Amino acid sequence: MIERPEVHADITNTVFYPSADAAARKFVRPEILNDPTVYPPEPVLKTLFLLKPLPAQIKRLEGRLWAQLKSGS
Numbered sequence: 466m467i468e469r470p471e472v473h474a475d476i477t478n479t480v481f482y483p484s485a486d487a488a489a490r491k492f493v494r495p496e497i498l499n500d501p502t503v504y505p506p507e508p509v510l511k512t513l514f515l516l517k518p519l520p521a522q523i524k525r526l527e528g529r530l531w532a533q534l535k536s537g538s
Contacts, residue, residue, distance in 0.1 A: 470489040470491070471492050473488075473492075474491075474493045477489065477493050478494050481500075482503070
């Protein structure tokens, strides 16, 4: 069952992607748990932010530009 902390930790140990399950941390290998690229320290976490989704108009334009770039035009 995937909802067990051991399973979450196994996923982290395999793909080096952090788990949101705090209980899983005790099963994560120490070298991964202490890797700041997997689990950034608190000061770094405080500087992170989410990007807002682009408006549909901009996304369409971006798609057209990528298509144009890939076609070599």
